[in-house]
Amino acid sequence: MFCFLSLCIVHFWAPTFKWGISIANLADSTKPPEKVSYPQQIAVTATGVIWSRYSTVITPKNWNLFSVNIVMAGTGIYQLSRKIQHDYFNKEEAAVVTKE
Template identity: 55%
Template structure:
């Protein structure tokens, strides 16, 4: 498998224009997993954005908090490792932001549900 990968890269090296060589040959460039793993992680961001249309009562608190926590932790880590991976940093910032936003929606929904219950209890007490 590694032999196939290396032969593909050697052929692709010839096709890459000279002005893209600094990006192509970078330690976190397209030749490495450091480039492709964050690219696939954008799927989490897309899924989080897709959940914006979902009602707040159907969102998972634990899933959203896990996304917010991992996005925050890995954002910091992506700037500490060598080579600095700005692609990984940016995707983790967006993962954290979507998780935090969904958590905010869940918390606001739970608060409004609690206020409605208090208002109903107050209305019942007034009628009695």
């Protein structure tokens, strides 16, 4: 009976559905870096970091919330690093553009 009741509360479903954001962010890693949005990825990263911390201080500890937010922060950091590398450290492409 307890297992059934735990599936009926928001404490379980909210972090479970949040996995969709992390999966979508992983799928976006196939997009070209110039199409990655700084504000969106900063929000994803900040949300992941903030809620990871929160999930460790609440009682009872919500490990599903913790794990989804660690993955969310990781995917956000990965996307931001792709975008920053493309915008600021892509010297080869900049050299080709200036030659044309």
